[in-house]
Amino acid sequence: MIQRVLLFAENRYARLVLVGLMVLSLQTTVFNDMRPFGVCLQVMVLLAASAGLARGSDVGAIAGFIIGLLYDLVLTTPMGLCAAVFAIVGYLAGVGQSLVYEPTWWTRMLLGSTASAIGMILLPIASTVTGATGILNVRVLFVALIVGLFNAVLSIPAERLCRWALTEPAAVR
């Protein structure tokens, strides 16, 4: 039984869920109160982008999906909406990383920021597709800009966190 629990804990996606829960609790508490320029900062989308930056597009898409699903569980948006959007964000971040020759810290920041901003634009578009009205307006661009700028600052530690969480079990040992 303990062996099974250890095996489960060694799974990188299980670790990602635990990390995701921690970040989600930060998202719903401290980042929910801190609203610079009236915009709620989105660290969950940063986590999805960072997963793509850390481990490539495939792992980024799956990790983004899991992170988005966790976020969907506390939001009132349709379940699976954030999961789909965050999967795209993780995938795009991974693809962007693969296109950069010898990535540096600032290219990672730029990619994390851009992927987050794209996520913030895709989210209201996806909401509108599922029937929500009145949320696709000019403010979306402003929200994307603020979220992108803030996530650029946090993208390096977030990427390290994701790199650790998504390490293969053998490497962890």
Next chain:
Amino acid sequence: MADLSFTRRRAILLLSLTSVILITMDLRGSSVINFARSTFGVVFRPIESATKVVTRPIGNAWNGMTHYNDVVKENHRLNDLVAFSEGSTISAIASVREAQELLSLNGLPTLAGIASCTAQVVGQSPSNFTQTVEINRGSECGLKVGMPVLNAAGMIGKITDVYNKRSVVMLLTDPGYSLAVKVVNIPAPTTTTTAAPGTPVGDITTTTSTTTTTTLPRVTTTTGIPGFVPGATIATSSTLAPLPGEVTVPVGDVGPNQPGKSTSSEITVPPGLDVPLRETGALEGRGISRTPIVRFVENQPRFGAVRIGSPIISAGGATSLAPPDIVIGSVSRIVNRTGTLGPILEVTLAANLKNLNFVRILLYQPSSERVVAP
């Protein structure tokens, strides 16, 4: 490489399909999704509470840095407001009680007759695109989807999700919110002047830009109700101000029963009664950065022009989301439209949605939100 590409394609397809299935299930109201959300809430709540305790100093420091000046200003403003409101509150309470007694005596529904449940706001939505808050009462208190939520100032929203010990409240500003409302037009200021002794007795008609002035033998009265004369059983001949774009007709050419013109029909108005006129419309939220609006207000000449500051209250009715006469706010801006389209009214809400604490949920479930048994 081909194998890797195939795996990648398969993974993306699987993720897409899963998302579509989940969205479809949720939009169709699947109980599995509700159960998953509820269970996750039970697991996640302790983690969130612990994080809240740990991160409170960070939040307080941030709020201290960014909102200190605002809080000081708000404190000064509220002190002035409290001083101003104390006197008028007592008379307002008396008036409300009298109105409720009157409604009860006539067998009409009142807010006092609806049971309620008090709750505290424990969190707001972390999303930038939905305006919801979470309260610490749920189905254990008898809450159901659709019930209206108020605070001391007025209506704040309706319940959209109910769990055992918590509920989600959609705020009035959410783009998905809509409610039937009444606009109560404020009567124009009434002035009464006594004619000086020796003034010749006769009917002299005076025309003003917005009001009707009729000189009676001894008293001149100005009312805000076009064509109505307080205290008279038969309205005397009077002239109304021309509406924008209307051709003015000489007084001598005016016949009886002309819309907006002189009237000689028998209309009885009790003396001194300034009856506020009401018009219905639909209140719609427009997101966090924009004020809600009222649409579908008919452009009726009898109702007259809506004035800034006119109160907005819930209309009630069989299919309305809320019982009648709940204060919502006041008109802050009027956008006139051409033709038969009525004006669009921007509404300043009575309740401050940015600073919600204790709220009251009326245990009134509108018929439109009741679950019909299969």
